[in-house]
Amino acid sequence: MNPILELKAVSKVYSKGATKTLALKELSFSVQEGERLAIVGESGAGKSTLLNILGLIDYPTEGSYCVRGQETSALPEKKKAVCRNAEFGFVLQDYGLVDYLTVEENVGFPLVYSGKNISKKERREQIQEILNTLGIAEKIEERAGMLSGGQRQRVAIARALINHPKVVLADEPTSALDEKTKNEMMDLLLQYQAVQANALIVVTHDRSVAERMGRIIRLERGVLSEDRKQ
Amino acid sequence: MFQSVIKNNKAGIFAILLVCAIFFCLLALVSHILHESGEELEKLKMFSDKHAYVLEDATPEIEIQRIFSQENASELLSEFFQSLYKDGIPFCLDYGYDMYQDEKGNIVRYHTANEAFFEIHGLKAEQGRLFSQEDYEKTTEPVPVLIGYDLQDNFEVGKEYDFENPTGGDYFRGLVIGVLRKNSEYYHIGAIAFNQSLDASYIVPFGRGMCSPDLAISDYDMALSGMLLFLEDQAMENQVSSRIQAMNLFRYTVKDVDSLSDEGLACQKENLLKLLLLFAVVLALVFATTYLVFRKIIRTHSTEIGVRVLCGASVSKITAEIAQLAGLLVALSWMPSLLLAEGWRDAAVCAGGALLLFALIVCIPLRLIQKLSIVEIVRNPNAD
Ligand SMILES: Nc1ncnc2c1ncn2[C@@H]1O[C@H](COP(=O)(O)OP(=O)(O)OP(=O)(O)O)[C@@H](O)[C@H]1O
Ligand SMILES: [Mg+2]
Numbered sequence: 001m002n003p004i005l006e007l008k009a010v011s012k013v014y015s016k017g018a019t020k021t022l023a024l025k026e027l028s029f030s031v032q033e034g035e036r037l038a039i040v041g042e043s044g045a046g047k048s049t050l051l052n053i054l055g056l057i058d059y060p061t062e063g064s065y066c067v068r069g070q071e072t073s074a075l076p077e078k079k080k081a082v083c084r085n086a087e088f089g090f091v092l093q094d095y096g097l098v099d100y101l102t103v104e105e106n107v108g109f110p111l112v113y114s115g116k117n118i119s120k121k122e123r124r125e126q127i128q129e130i131l132n133t134l135g136i137a138e139k140i141e142e143r144a145g146m147l148s149g150g151q152r153q154r155v156a157i158a159r160a161l162i163n164h165p166k167v168v169l170a171d172e173p174t175s176a177l178d179e180k181t182k183n184e185m186m187d188l189l190l191q192y193q194a195v196q197a198n199a200l201i202v203v204t205h206d207r208s209v210a211e212r213m214g215r216i217i218r219l220e221r222g223v224l225s226e227d228r229k230q
Numbered sequence: 231m232f233q234s235v236i237k238n239n240k241a242g243i244f245a246i247l248l249v250c251a252i253f254f255c256l257l258a259l260v261s262h263i264l265h266e267s268g269e270e271l272e273k274l275k276m277f278s279d280k281h282a283y284v285l286e287d288a289t290p291e292i293e294i295q296r297i298f299s300q301e302n303a304s305e306l307l308s309e310f311f312q313s314l315y316k317d318g319i320p321f322c323l324d325y326g327y328d329m330y331q332d333e334k335g336n337i338v339r340y341h342t343a344n345e346a347f348f349e350i351h352g353l354k355a356e357q358g359r360l361f362s363q364e365d366y367e368k369t370t371e372p373v374p375v376l377i378g379y380d381l382q383d384n385f386e387v388g389k390e391y392d393f394e395n396p397t398g399g400d401y402f403r404g405l406v407i408g409v410l411r412k413n414s415e416y417y418h419i420g421a422i423a424f425n426q427s428l429d430a431s432y433i434v435p436f437g438r439g440m441c442s443p444d445l446a447i448s449d450y451d452m453a454l455s456g457m458l459l460f461l462e463d464q465a466m467e468n469q470v471s472s473r474i475q476a477m478n479l480f481r482y483t484v485k486d487v488d489s490l491s492d493e494g495l496a497c498q499k500e501n502l503l504k505l506l507l508l509f510a511v512v513l514a515l516v517f518a519t520t521y522l523v524f525r526k527i528i529r530t531h532s533t534e535i536g537v538r539v540l541c542g543a544s545v546s547k548i549t550a551e552i553a554q555l556a557g558l559l560v561a562l563s564w565m566p567s568l569l570l571a572e573g574w575r576d577a578a579v580c581a582g583g584a585l586l587l588f589a590l591i592v593c594i595p596l597r598l599i600q601k602l603s604i605v606e607i608v609r610n611p612n613a614d
Contacts (some may be wrong), residue, residue: 058605078544085542096611098534113542
C-alpha cells in the first residue's frame with residue numbers, strides 16, 4: 001500500500017542571525033492510512049518541528065516530503081493551503097480556539113476554506129452533527145472564550161475532524177489535562193480514528209498516551225532513534 | 231475575517247476613517263485654493279503690459295477717524311479726481327453697494343463705473359447701448375442707467391424709473407439706456423481681489439460730473455482703493471503721489487500691478503509651503519494611526535489568522551482580506567471630500583490622493599502580516 005505521508009532524509013535548520021539550530025536531521029519514515037503514531041522525545045528534540053512539517057505549516061530545509069506521493073517542497077503556498085485543508089486536521093496545544101468567535105465559527109473554519117460550495121445552512125447542519133456526537137450541541141452559539149476546559153477540548157476536536165481529514169495531527173493535546181480528561185481526549189480521538197480510518201499522529205510526553213498508539217517514533221536531538229510498532 | 235476585525239476594533243477603524251477623511255478634505259481644499267489663486271494671478275497678468283497701478287491704502291486706523299470728521303475732506307477728494315481729469319491721467323474706476331433683494335432672489339447692486347472700466351473688462355451691451363461721452367459729463371437727472379441681464383424683467387430700455395440711491399437722497403431718477411450681456415463680470419483688484427458679476431446690478435456712469443463734493447467720503451475711499459491708474463512713466467507716478475500727499479487725507483501708496491502679482495506669487499508660495507507642511511503632518515498622522523490600529527488588529531487576531539491558515543486559508547487570502555478592509559476604509563473616507571471638491575480638477579486630485587493613501591494603508595497591514603510567523607502561532611496559539 002502507498003503511504004499517505006513519506007519523509008526522505010528530511011532536515012530542518014533554523015537560522016537566527018549567525019546561530020543555526022539543527023532541529024531535525026535526515027529523518028526518513030512513512031505513515032500509512034489509518035495508522036496510529038505517537039511521536040515522543042525530550043523537550044527540544046524536534047517533535048513540534050516535525051509535526052509542523054508534516055502539516056505543511058513549516059517546511060524542511062533539506063530532503064523530500066510527499067503527501068499522497070506528491071512532493072510538497074515545490075508546491076506554491078495556495079496549493080499547500082488546499083492540501084492542508086483537504087488532508088489534515090489539527091489539534092493544537094491549548095486547543096487554539098478563537099475566544100471571541102462562537103463555537104460554530106470556530107468549528108466551521110475548515111468548511112469555509114474547503115472550496116466546496118457549502119451553503120450556510122448545510123455548514124450549520126454539519127457542525128451541529130459533529131457537536132452532537134461530542135455532546136456539546138447546545139453550545140453552538142456560545143463564544144469559545146466562555147467554555148469550560150472540557151468543552152474547549154471537544155470544540156478543538158470537532159474542528160480537527162469536521163472536514164473528515166485523512167490525517168489528524170495533535171501536538172501534546174493532553175499535556176495540560178488531568179488524568180480523567182486526558183483519557184477522555186484520547187478516547188475521543190481514537191474513537192473517531194476507528195470510525196473514519198484516518199491516520200492519527202500525536203506528539204506526546206506522556207507514556208500512557210503513547211502506549212495507546214500502534215507505533216511510536218522517538219526523536220533524540222532531531223534524530224530518529226527508535227521506530228517501534230506495538 | 232472582516233466582521234470580527236470590525237466588531238473588535240470599532241474605535242480604531244473609526245480613527246482611521248477620521249484621519250483619512252481629514253486627509254482627503256485637506257487635499258480637496260489645497261487643490262481648490264491652488265487652482266483659485268492660480269486663476270487670480272492669471273487675471274493680474276492681463277494688466278501687466280498696460281502700466282497699471284493701484285493705490286494701496288496704508289492709512290492708520292486713528293487717521294481714518296480724523297479724515298471722516300474733517301469737514302472739507304469730500305471737497306479735497308473731489309478736487310483730486312478733477313485733477314486726474316485735468317492732468318489727463320487715465321484711470322479705471324468702479325465701486326458699488328448691495329441694495330436690496332428682488333422677488334427673484336437677486337441681490338441687486340448699485341454700481342458706478344467710468345469709461346475705462348467697460349473697456350478693460352470687455353463689457354458689451356445685449357440691448358440698447360453702453361454709456362456715451364455725454365453720459366459721463368451729464369450732471370442732471372434722469373441719470374443714464376445700464377442694467378444687468380437678470381434685471382431685464384423689471385426694467386425696460388428707454389423707460390425712466392426711480393432707483394434706490396446708496397448715498398444722498400433715497401432715490402434718483404434714472405433712464406435705462408441698455409442691458410449688459412449675460413454673465414457680464416469684472417475682476418476687482420485691491421486688498422482683496424475677486425470676481426464680481428454684474429448680472430444683478432444697475433450701473434450709473436462715473437464721470438467728471440459725479441465727482442462733486444456731494445459724494446460721501448466713504449464713496450471716495452471705495453473709489454480710490456479699487457481704482458486702476460495707467461501711468462506711462464515715472465513722472466506721472468510722482469505726480470499722482472504728490473497730489474495724494476498734498477490732500478493730506480488717506481495715505482495711499484502707488485503700486486505697480488506687476489509687483490502685486492509678484493507679491494501674490496510670493497504669498498502663494500508661502501501658503502503652499504504652509505499647506506505642504508500641514509499635509510505632511512496629516513499624512514504622518516494617517517500613517518501613525520493606520521500603523522497602530524492595524525498592529526493592534528493583527529496582534530489581537532493573530533490566533534484567528536493562525537487558525538484560519540491552519541484550516542486551509544492561504545496567507546495571501548488572509549492578506550487580501552485585510553487589504554480589502556483597508557481599501558474599503560479609503561473608499562469610505564474619500565466620500566466627504568467629494569462634497570468639498572468643486573469641479574473635476576479637485577475630484578481628480580482627490581482620486582490621486584486616494585491611490586496614494588490606498589497604497590500606504592494597504593502596505594502597512596501587508597507588512598505586519600508578513601512579519602507574522604504562522605509557525606509561532608501554531609506552536610503557541612493563545613499567547614498574545
Ligand atoms: N523558530 C525557531 N527558531 C530557532 N530555533 C527554533 C525555532 N523553533 C524551534 N527551534 C529549536 O528547534 C529545536 C526543536 O524544537 P521543537 O519545538 O521542535 O522541540 P519539541 O520537541 O517540540 O520540544 P517541546 O517538547 O519542548 O515542545 C529546539 O532546539 C528549538 O530551540
Ligand atoms: Mg513541542
